[in-house]
Amino acid sequence: MAADINAASPTSPGSRVALVTGGAVRVGAAIVRRLVAAGHDVAVHHMTSGEQARLLCAELERSGVRARPFEADLSDPSQVDAMVSGIEETFGRLDHLVASASIFEKVAFRDLTREQWRRMQEVNCEAQAFLVQRCLPLLDRSDDASVVLMVDIGGRIPWKGFLHYNVSKAGVDMLVRGLALELAPSIRVNGIAPGAVLYPDWYPEKKRQAHTARIPLERAGTAEDVAETVHFLLAGPDFITGHIVNVDGGRSVGSA
Numbered sequence: 001m002a003a004d005i006n007a008a009s010p011t012s013p014g015s016r017v018a019l020v021t022g023g024a025v026r027v028g029a030a031i032v033r034r035l036v037a038a039g040h041d042v043a044v045h046h047m048t049s050g051e052q053a054r055l056l057c058a059e060l061e062r063s064g065v066r067a068r069p070f071e072a073d074l075s076d077p078s079q080v081d082a083m084v085s086g087i088e089e090t091f092g093r094l095d096h097l098v099a100s101a102s103i104f105e106k107v108a109f110r111d112l113t114r115e116q117w118r119r120m121q122e123v124n125c126e127a128q129a130f131l132v133q134r135c136l137p138l139l140d141r142s143d144d145a146s147v148v149l150m151v152d153i154g155g156r157i158p159w160k161g162f163l164h165y166n167v168s169k170a171g172v173d174m175l176v177r178g179l180a181l182e183l184a185p186s187i188r189v190n191g192i193a194p195g196a197v198l199y200p201d202w203y204p205e206k207k208r209q210a211h212t213a214r215i216p217l218e219r220a221g222t223a224e225d226v227a228e229t230v231h232f233l234l235a236g237p238d239f240i241t242g243h244i245v246n247v248d249g250g251r252s253v254g255s256a
Helices: 024-039 050-059 077-091 114-138 163-183 205-213 223-235
Strands: 017-021 042-047 067-071 096-099 146-150 187-192 245-249
Touching: 017 024, 017 077, 024 042, 024 096, 024 187, 024 223, 042 050, 042 077, 050 067, 050 187, 067 077, 077 114, 096 223, 114 146, 114 163, 114 187, 146 163, 146 223, 163 245, 187 223, 223 245
Parallel strands: 017 042, 017 096, 042 067, 096 146, 146 187, 187 245
Antiparallel strands: none
8 A cells, every 4th residue: 555655744764755856946846845745855956056956955954854955967877876875875765756857958950969969868868767777776675666757748749949859758758658667566657747837938928828828728837736746646546657647738638
């Protein structure tokens, strides 16, 4: 049966520990806050958002949880190894891994370089696979081990100018399903495919409005929508694995 993660107090030895990559800002930070509200201690991964990670962890620790920042380039195996070793030393356990970190850029295919292509695949897909692998010794010791990978509806629907990103997220789509088979029955693996959630700052307002108009629920999503879905997949029914939840307001279904 699934463990009740709300049953243990945040500071008790029985508290669940979650690693959230890209957890210092935007959607990642919302996921961190939601898991803390559910009683988790958290390892907040970042690469360039060190100050935001430190401020977030300091804020959360004032509420009585253990929250620690960890810096790592997820495409560098030595840095990943150091981060996971630090998590084990700090918390002594890891129950949940939420891989939220990714990169996103627009490059027309005619201008795309091999370096840009490889970097996108390396960070968004390859690094996720080997992060899960590196965390297995800790996850194997948990009685409630679960992994959530961030996919994207762009892993199934191509967007002009984002082909290398689309392909990287299509790889994560398969990674969710493949890892669910590889790691069953002891570790559940699921994914989330957000739609329009927190548009990039550079995305033009007119395009935001046009995109939102094609969403059946007639609004953009929020970071909290994604965070609630993460919590559901971690704390909800333990008979769910290999599933990818679209959090897109119905955009993947189509528009009228």
